[in-house]
Amino acid sequence: MSTPAPTSPPSDAIVRQKSRTGVYVAVAIVIVLVLVIAGFSAGWFKGSSPGGGSPGVCQPPSGTYIEGAGSSLVFPLMYQWETVYGGGTAVNYASVGSSSGITDISAKTVAYGASDAPLDAAQRQTATGLLTIPESAGGVVPIYNLPGVGALDFNGTVLANIYLGTITQWNDPALVALNPKASLPDQPIQVVWRSDGSGTSFIWTSYLSLESPTWAQNVGKGTEVNWPVGTGQAKNAGVSAYVGETPYTIGYVDLNYALTDAIQYGSVENPSGTFVLANVTNTATALTDAHLTLPTAGGDWYNVSALNSPGSGDYPITSLTYVLVYQNLSGAYGSSMGMTDAQGLVDFLYWAVTTGQSYSTQLFYVPLPGYIVTADEASIGSITYNGASVPNSCGASV
Amino acid sequence: LRCVGLTAGRSRGSGGGDSPIPAVTDSEAGTTGTAPSLRRSPGRRPIPDLLFFGLVTLGALVLLVLIFSIVIILASQSELSFRTYGLGYLVGTRWIVPTSASPFQVYGAVPFIVGTLLTSGIALLLGLPLALGSAIFVATQAPNFLRGTLGTAVELLAAIPSVVYGFWGIYVVVPLMRTTVDPALKQYLGWTGAFGGPVTGDGVLTSGIILAIMIVPTISAVSRETLFAVPASQREAALSLGATSWETTRIASLPYARVGIFGAIVLGLGRALGETMAVTMTIGNRDAIPTSLLSQGQTISSLIANELTSNSGPLQYSAVVEAGLILLLISLLVNVAARLLLWRVSGGRRVVLAQ
Numbered sequence: 001m002s003t004p005a006p007t008s009p010p011s012d013a014i015v016r017q018k019s020r021t022g023v024y025v026a027v028a029i030v031i032v033l034v035l036v037i038a039g040f041s042a043g044w045f046k047g048s049s050p051g052g053g054s055p056g057v058c059q060p061p062s063g064t065y066i067e068g069a070g071s072s073l074v075f076p077l078m079y080q081w082e083t084v085y086g087g088g089t090a091v092n093y094a095s096v097g098s099s100s101g102i103t104d105i106s107a108k109t110v111a112y113g114a115s116d117a118p119l120d121a122a123q124r125q126t127a128t129g130l131l132t133i134p135e136s137a138g139g140v141v142p143i144y145n146l147p148g149v150g151a152l153d154f155n156g157t158v159l160a161n162i163y164l165g166t167i168t169q170w171n172d173p174a175l176v177a178l179n180p181k182a183s184l185p186d187q188p189i190q191v192v193w194r195s196d197g198s199g200t201s202f203i204w205t206s207y208l209s210l211e212s213p214t215w216a217q218n219v220g221k222g223t224e225v226n227w228p229v230g231t232g233q234a235k236n237a238g239v240s241a242y243v244g245e246t247p248y249t250i251g252y253v254d255l256n257y258a259l260t261d262a263i264q265y266g267s268v269e270n271p272s273g274t275f276v277l278a279n280v281t282n283t284a285t286a287l288t289d290a291h292l293t294l295p296t297a298g299g300d301w302y303n304v305s306a307l308n309s310p311g312s313g314d315y316p317i318t319s320l321t322y323v324l325v326y327q328n329l330s331g332a333y334g335s336s337m338g339m340t341d342a343q344g345l346v347d348f349l350y351w352a353v354t355t356g357q358s359y360s361t362q363l364f365y366v367p368l369p370g371y372i373v374t375a376d377e378a379s380i381g382s383i384t385y386n387g388a389s390v391p392n393s394c395g396a397s398v
Numbered sequence: 399l400r401c402v403g404l405t406a407g408r409s410r411g412s413g414g415g416d417s418p419i420p421a422v423t424d425s426e427a428g429t430t431g432t433a434p435s436l437r438r439s440p441g442r443r444p445i446p447d448l449l450f451f452g453l454v455t456l457g458a459l460v461l462l463v464l465i466f467s468i469v470i471i472l473a474s475q476s477e478l479s480f481r482t483y484g485l486g487y488l489v490g491t492r493w494i495v496p497t498s499a500s501p502f503q504v505y506g507a508v509p510f511i512v513g514t515l516l517t518s519g520i521a522l523l524l525g526l527p528l529a530l531g532s533a534i535f536v537a538t539q540a541p542n543f544l545r546g547t548l549g550t551a552v553e554l555l556a557a558i559p560s561v562v563y564g565f566w567g568i569y570v571v572v573p574l575m576r577t578t579v580d581p582a583l584k585q586y587l588g589w590t591g592a593f594g595g596p597v598t599g600d601g602v603l604t605s606g607i608i609l610a611i612m613i614v615p616t617i618s619a620v621s622r623e624t625l626f627a628v629p630a631s632q633r634e635a636a637l638s639l640g641a642t643s644w645e646t647t648r649i650a651s652l653p654y655a656r657v658g659i660f661g662a663i664v665l666g667l668g669r670a671l672g673e674t675m676a677v678t679m680t681i682g683n684r685d686a687i688p689t690s691l692l693s694q695g696q697t698i699s700s701l702i703a704n705e706l707t708s709n710s711g712p713l714q715y716s717a718v719v720e721a722g723l724i725l726l727l728i729s730l731l732v733n734v735a736a737r738l739l740l741w742r743v744s745g746g747r748r749v750v751l752a753q
Binding site for chain 2: 246
């Protein structure tokens, strides 16, 4: 009674059968792993050229592979670029957020970074020799989810007070005053912000700092701030998905995300007192009217701002977004940055700020004005590899 | 009747391990005691055997090296935070990043330790009954045709990537919580103080519920296998003595499978503690101690996901890494506590037997 009988034959058979299946599975896994490892080392998954480039475009060495990471604001445009860019160069951009992009390029784990927030003083010290090259611009818009309520008007003060938590209800008198015709519900506002370090947050908090002294003193601007109220979501896509799905929320994303995800976004009052609903035209005029004084590519871009542009029809929350790349490319991407890779990178950047700009409008980004493109061309022209300059192979004018 | 269960528990204990053929009797255990000397005849090992020995040893060693290198990296990368705050980091309740408004920064781990323990606790509380129930049903009660189907269904749950759980959370659970569950909890259990604050749909409770669903397959699948491994003779013995179905499960199956089930719970808890994506998408990512189960918070894993690479400087970075070290420590403590508990439970039984 105290000793259990040995395992009965049927269950023994099951065990044996099971263990044999286990062996098959294990063998299959090992084979797959070996194939994958072999594939990586043999370069099967790398650099398959996405269709030859059209004639008259860049002629970089084929088979180069460029990895970039950063801003989720500019990701849709980057994705378009990497899809259409030919020239035998595969570009792979990861939308990890601006702060992570800066971290990655500082650690030299990517060939280029992208950020909507310029490098601050500390970051410039950590990663010396980084060039700041504006590659596009866009508008950041307040998105909201109010069932049955149409277009809303906001101004900087009201947006700041919502994000400060001093305006807590959708039918707050300040909101009603701006939107006398809208039937605003008696519901609490759920504020949504970016939980990761974000260039979009930088643009948003910079704008709120300009508009509200209380915000500037208590919260300030940054890729990550100490949000007084609300819920955090990761990346533009996360904020967009959350607001799109959750009634009575308010958030902020790049114009592209609001339009492609079909989320209601509000007009914002500009310094001329006009309420402007962001679109490709009024963000473009905002960038032109800002008449930016551009620093040198290696200089301090922290205070370059196209916010609150003076034109009467300009959208007030418009900002440049930047590519970050080392001026000296030797050793800039660990040991894997060879001369051909440097050439491929330079060509891609040159193509992006010139030909690539034609893809901006369809994706609701602002094509760079001529004077910024000229400055970019000079910046890209200053890139070197092993002491020698790396001229682009795209021809003088594109 | 009691004797059957007790002996089962004991022989299981002496058999050790999770071998599918655990019915090692005391006498057999005695003979296996001499077996190693037979196996270890020196110099006469065939080559396949040596190869096998080498491979498995290598596997074990690589694992050890991995664990140690992770600990060393975490420790060295969190040095700055440790030097700045010392043990104060463990009791610090504020997490403030520097901005243009104020360069002041301070980092404390309490909000995230609380967030982690709360969400995992909720997950275990809600998930364990579900997981054990389904495991016991499949292993002992289900008709044959249901066994395979149910088992596969549970394993399918385990195969769903956590980001999918996160999306499901945002699109299904969060709206359900906001419109139905949270208001009801507030209305009927608001007096407890655990369900205060604004109703938003996301937060600690929502993440806990999603985690509960995520750990069910882990706990259920492993428990089920252990229950399957209970020899039929155990259950037959109980049945022959007139035990009902429930009694048989209680006195024959469960005690026998105790160690395995415990292991399953620890595995599940481990998954809950470390889960990142689904939590990040539903907890609200606020760097503050949750004021109620409905309020937003942050777990250590979601903190790392949000702020490891996107930080405002070296001090914040090392503070985030130190949080990772704490998570490792929590997992270790959970494991040790589980083992102690298990040891005490089986120890207690031995004492009873000795009397």
